Structures are given as C-alpha cells and as structure tokens.
Amino acid sequence: MIAELAFVIALVALVLVRLDTLMAYFQQEEYATRRFLAAIPRVRLYDLRATGVVAVALVLGLATGLWAVLLLLAAAALAGIAWDEARYKWKKPLVMTDRAWRIQALARLMSLPVLALALVHPLLAVVMLHLLPLQLIAANALLNPYQTRINRRYVAAARAKLERLDPVRIGITGSFGKTTVKHILAELLELSGPVFYSRGSINTELGLTRHIRQRLQPAHRYFVAEMGAYGIGSVRRLCDFVRPRYGIVTAVGAAHMERFGSLEAVAQAKSELVEAVCASGGLAVINAELLAHDPFAKLKAAHPDHVLTVGEGGDVAVAAELQGSDWQITLSGGGLDIAYALPLLGEHNILNSALAVALAARLDPSVIERLPLVTRVVEQVPHRLQKREAPGQPLVLDDAFNSNETGFANALRVLRQVADQRGGRAILVTPGIVELGLEHERVHARLGALAADCCDEIHAVNPGRIASFVQAAKAGGATVHGADTLGSARAALKGAAPEDVILYENDLPDILEERRLL
Template sequence: MMIFAKLCLLASLIFLLFTRVRTLLTYFQQEEYDGKRFVGAWSDVRLFDVKATVATLVAVVLGANGMGAVLTTLLLSVAFVVLAYLEGQHRFKKALARTERAMRIYWLTFGSVAVLALLTLLHPLCALVALHAAPFVMIVANKVLQPLQVKINEGYQSEARAKLERLDPIRIGITGSFGKTTVKHMFAEILEASGPVYYSPGSINTVLGHTRHIRQRLQWSHKYFVAEMGAYGIGSIKRLCDFVHPNYGIITAVGDAHTERFGSIEAIAQAKSELATEVCSAGGTVVLNAKLLDYAPFAKIRETYGARAVTVGFEDADVVISHQELDGGSWSISLSSQNPDLDGITYELPLLGEHNVLNSALAVVMAATIDPKIVAQIPYFTRTVAQVPHRLQKVGAPGTALILDDAYNSNEMGFMSAVASMDKLAKQRGGRRILVTPGIAELGLEHDRVHDRLGKFSAEKCDMIYVVNPDRIRSFVDSTKSGAAKVIEVATFSDARALIAKELHEDDVILYENDLPDLLEEKRIL
C-alpha cells in the first residue's frame, strides 16, 4: 500500500510541476528570457512556492505524530492535485505565447524537474527540491538552449534579410521613447495615398519580430515597408538599421520612459539618435521632433547633415504647427514652412489627445517628404485615420459611460494629455472624471519625481482616482491629496472595474491609463 501511495504522490507532484513550469515560463517570457530580471520577478511577484511547501510540511508532521505514512502521503497527493488545478485557473493579462523557443524551454525545464521529482519516492520532503528548483532550472535550460536558439534565429534573419533585399521596398524606420506605435499607424495610413504599405501590427519593434513578419507577410506588391524600432540599450537601433537599412526615419521624442534600463535620459537620446545617424549618413531624410535638438546627439546630427534632418514643432522648427483647434472629437491642424512642398498643409485628425497633434504632424511631414505629389490627398487620408487600440481609444455606445482606453505603455506627457482629454470630455457630458491607473513603469531614479507631478496634475482634473497597486507608486498617492479627488486604492484593474460598475452613470468618463503587465501588478502566493 505504501508503494501505491508514493506513486500517487509522484504522479500528483509531476502534475503540479506541469502547471507550475507553465506559470513560471509565462513570467520568464514577459521578462524577455532575461535570467537576472526573472530572478528579480521571482522575488517581487513571489514566485517561490508557499502552498505546496506548507502542505508538505504539515503532512510530514502529521505522519510523524501517528496519523500514518500511507494516509498522509495520499492526503498530500490530493493537495498537490488541487493546487495544480487552482493554479491552472489563473488568467494572465498577457498569456504565454507558445513559440518554438518557449516550448523548448518548457519541455527541457519540465523534464529536468520531473527527474528531480523522483526523489519523492525516498521521502515526501524531497518534493520541495523539485518545486523550489524549477525557476532556476528554467534559467539554466534557457542558457543550455541558447546556442541552438542563436543558430535558428540567424537562419530566419538571413531569410528575411534576403527577402527584403529582393523585394526592395522603400524602408522607413520609426523610433522614440513614446508615440512611435501611434505615429507608425498614422503614417502608414497616410502613406497609402502613395502606394501599398506594409507595417508590422501592434508594437513589433525588434529584429526577431520584424524577421517573422518579413518572412511571412511582406509581398512584392508593397511599395513601402515601415519598421518600428525599439531600443533596449545603446546599439539596439543600430542593429535594427543594419537589418532593415531604412531610407527614411521618424524620431518622435526622448523622454524618461525606460530610464531604469538606460540609466539616464542622455543615454536614451544617444540610443534614439542611431536611427538619424544611419539614415542621414546614407543620404536619406529623417523627420524629428524639434525638441530633440536640446540633446547633444541630435544637435550634432543637425549640424552635420543640415537639411537632411527636418524638425517639426510648435515653434523654432523647419515645419511649424501654426494652428491647432479641437472641435468635437477632431483636430483641425495647419503647418507652415519655408519649404514650399510642406507649407500650407491643412488637415483634420479624428483622434483625442493634444500629443497626437505633433504625432500626426511628424507623420504628415514624412509622407509629404517621401512623395510630394500626395500633399493634396493627405487631408482625405488623415480624416479617416483609425483609432489605435489601447492608445486613448474611445470605447462607448449611446446611453453608456464613455471609456478612454489608454492602457498601453504610458509616459508622462501622454499621461497628462490623456487626463486632460478625459477632463474636457467629462465636462462636455456633465459626468464624473474617473481615472484608473497603476502609474508608469521603468522610470528608474525619476520614479518618485514623475509620479509626484502626475499625482498633483491628476488631483486637479479628476473626481475619482483608482490607484492600482498603490504601494508601487506611493508618491503618486500622496500627491493626489493636494486636490479634491476621491482616491481609492485597489490591488488590480479587475478590482477597480468591479467597484466602478456599482455606481457608474452614463455621463461619466473613465480613463484607463496604462495597464501594467502581470509582473508589475501582481503579488502571487503559489
């Protein structure tokens, strides 16, 4: 009978590990398979085992105090099955992407910890070895598989590079601390006036991401290829440029988003300037937010390449936004310039947010620079620019509250612009101004200063503020006390939605500002 009980315990532990490894891999993937950052997540999110450990220790104590080894072993087996089932019911905001790489890591990790699970045949306490080793076995598994992954990636990249060279579309790179995805969508829709455009969906902005889309989706019919470019350190955009070889570039902004990764805003400016350097040195043209000239790398680029670096801004720019007026849900925008091809362009933009005025101007100027013949058509294309999902997207229907979904990757300027838009719309509707936010991520040393400013700004323009995971942004919570807004602290977005639903009025406007990934919102007890 004892042999049967031990086999039941082994099977139940393997079942629990089957689920546990999937959970850990989801977080590991969200940390971009970075072992060091994953160890930080293991501590911050509490990915270490608690429930199964307690269950095991209780079973051992009960067995030692006369309950009987067979019964306690069977009870522990049941506990493992229940815990595996409950863990399997958890729903992630960003579910595991079952890529080939992810599955290789999964099966190597699971196989390794399943072998460790055999130790439970010796003693139930040995179950803890497999459970607690799983996160670290996963890091080792990724390292072991790394050479194979590099070889596979290089093969795919070679295919994509050859296809891009063979099809040879006109290539445009877009980067910036924020706004690049929105500008990409705007620009691609406007550039359709000149010819078929391919651009990666969502926020694909890495070499591997572009590799997959070039291999699978780029066609001979595409005249233009638009590549969003993300920077994860100095040299990231240079590597993307070496892969894509852009003929043109747009750089939206330099800000304190991702300061935690780069260390300083000067380093961010240096990283973003790599696109301008690559494009201009190859004889192409780059369109810049005029404020970028405040940073030394961009000032040097302007000095070196002159007219190849076209600036756009509200003043002191090659192309000046001379008029902007919000009428209902659309902007009326005019541009002026010494360049006759860019002077006098007037268009409408059906998107919320004052920051989108500059974003759209960057897109319009780039499109007009690439193909001046489409200038007269630009107003027809901007008028129908679609809302970009999760970027100040209006969601609502007659008779219901208006939701502003600005859940993706917030920054300080965009945060304030979104709150200002909510304030204006709520006053027009006569409803309450309700903000739901967990703040901004990856600010590094600027974390408290930025959140203090955002808290004071929000306190003046909101009636209710739901702060998600408030312990992470205590400076924001404290600074909101400067206004009359009612502040409610909640653990998750789901908790906020449940509370809002109980007292929501049809005239209210709710802004969901920045929805953090599971890693930053959750505290788990596995």
C-alpha cells in the same frame, strides 16, 4: 504504496502546472535571467502552499505514525493547489512558441530525477518545487546556442527578402509616440502605394524579422519599421538590418530611463536613426525639441538638407486649434503649406500627425491634395487613447499601451475635458508607469498631483508600487481606491453611470501587477 503513488501523481500534476505558471512569467520577462530572478521575490514566484502542506504532513506523520492517511490527504491538497493554479486568469497568457516548447520540454525532463526521489522522501518534493524557476533558467541557457543559430538564420532570410523586394524603407523611433506615428504614416502613404508595417508595437529585430518573413509582399511600395531602443546601439543594429533611407524621431523622454540611466543616453540612442538616414543621403524628420540635445543638434548642423525639424522653432511650423472634436492643423515652412483635420484625442497627437504628414508629403508630393481627406477619417490607434462606447455604458478611454509621462498627462486632461462635456465623473484606472529608474517617485508624484486636479475618482492598481502617485493624489484632495489587479478595479466600476468617463491609463503585464500565492 497506493498513498505514495497518489502523492507522486498529484506532485507531477502540480509540477506541470507550476512550470506553465513560471514559464509565463519567464516569457513576459523576455527570457532574461536577471529580470526573471528579480521577479521571483517581487511577485513571490516561490512555493508556499505546497510547502506548507508537506511540512504539516511530515510533522503529523512523525507525531501519529499515520503516514499513509497523511500522504493521501497531502496528495489531495496538492491536486487542489494544481487545479486552483491552472484556473488563474492571465492578462497576458503563455504563448507556446517553438522556443517556449523547447525550454518547457527540457525543464520537464530535468524534473524527472527529483520526482523519482520524492518516492524516497516527501521532503524532496518541496526541494524540487523550489528548484523549478532555476530549471527554466538552466534549460534556457542550455538551449541558447541553438536558439541563437535559429535566430541568425531567420534574420538572414528576412534581410535577403528585404533586399530582394527593396521597398522604400522608413524607420521610426522615439521615447514615445512611435506606434501612433507609424499608424498615421501608413494610412497616409496608402495614398501613394501599398504599405507594409509591423502590427502593434513590434519594434525589435526578431519581431520585424517574423513580420518580414511572413507578410512582406512584392507589391509593397513602402516598408515602415518601428525601432525600439534597449540601450545605446540598439537602433544602430536595427538600421543595419533595415537600412532605412527615411526616418522619424518623435521624442526624447524619461520612458525607459531604467535602461539608459540619463536623458543624454536616450538622446544618443535615438539619434542613431538620424545618423543612419543622413549617411544614406535620405531625409530624417524630427521633433524640433530634439535640437536641445547635442547628438541631434550636431547632426542637423552637419546635414541641414537631410534633417527636417517640425514644431516650435523648427523648419516646419505647426499651428492647431480644436474645433468641435477635431483638431484643425496647419503646417507651414520647409517647403510645406498644408492644412488638415485630425479626429484623434490628445494634444500630443498634433505633433505626432505633423511628423507623419511632413514625411509623407516629402516622399510623394502628389498625396498632399488628398491628405485632408485621409486625416479627417484616420483611425484611432488601438489602446492609444482610443474611445470605446456602448449604449447605456460609461465612455471608456483606452490608453492601455501608454508608458510615458507626457502621454499620461495629456490623457488626464482629455479625460477631464470629455467628462465635463458629458456631465459625468472623470474616473482614472492606472498602475502607473514602468522603467523610470531613479525618476520613478518624482514622475509619479507629478502625475498624482495632476490626477487630483483632473479626476473625480482614482483606482490605483497595485498602489504599493506607485506610493508617490497615491500620496500626491490624496494630498490634492482626490478620492483614491486601491486594487490588487486591473480585474478588481474593473469590478469596482460596475456601478458607473452612462455619462461617466473611465480612462484606463497603461496596462502592465501580470509580472508587474500583483503578488502571487503559489
């Protein structure tokens, strides 16, 4: 009886730890059943070690009859597995939100009957461990109606607060550059009045809802909402929620092609912000390149006074040259004549800043005189080609939040330029880009070829996922090292010299980085 009790106690410990492990991955997949099911074989979220322990114990028990001893040994092994798994170093650890607590609690309750049956036969313990992912899915499904009611209540409260306080509402969307433009615009608009904007990359209805409920104040004159698109209609729903009178669309590109399937679909989704702004009688500031896509061209033709194009061939021309470490940028046309300096790295930030400056100047012309004072000291956006420097250490270019080909290519060119200035090596650490769909291999092949030209050393994280990148880089003569995780890549760089430059390009969550051995 003592052996059976020890076995069950160890099993309970393992179940509790395993549910936490699986819940972290489920949360990283945003509680999406299909994506989580797809991750189970990809990340190997099924049990191997405990299954092996129980199988060996059963075989030896049948052969020797020493059931008590073998159960005690199995209990010790299960406890060791639980201890080891609990010590896993997460890049993005589980956040126990109210929703996570509810799902976790229900999944634990669902485990109790099988735990009891494990007293009848140890083989049932193995069955239970393999059912744990399905229990989380089932718990989430059962709680979904309740969660939906909660979400609706929170959204309604946020919408009512937004209507009551009624700040000037601005939406920002695009395949990439949204967060950078949002931060630059917010800093510029502070010259005109207090600005409320979502921190980081919050760009969903529920994310904006939480920030509005918790942080929006009557003193805020402007509300800047980043708008993510997960399919056609996503931005329209966010516009129905925020009701923006002004907007910026940064770009249409291959980012998230896995969700949309084509650039035309991406363009249609992003144009929903312009459509909403034009309907409100406001102003949408867009990248002039977007006129190559029908939805934007039609909106510009139908609402010429409500769509301002910025960039080559647009209403507002942009000229820039690099002087020292700053860009000297001039905007002309469209009623604007502005010159300013920008300290941000990367050519892509020329247009990012131009879009923000153009809208800020239209929102409040009185800020134009002071814009050069602000843009010269605009803060680096965290994890967007951000410089990190420490005495005696290599310079780090942190581009961890980038997820598009254009930004990746610009970062590589900056890496080469800065490394040449410092007289050190250009070192790249990257797991590649996600959600490219059918473009995955082609995009990574192009980036691999460019990386070979720009880098002295490349560390590919989870290289099997970006095989075309690795092959193209090697074909270009680059020195390429593989690493299972970002942590192991960092460990390999401990000997980097102070004059070296290390670019961390993109940082994928655990669910995309490595396979587990559970």
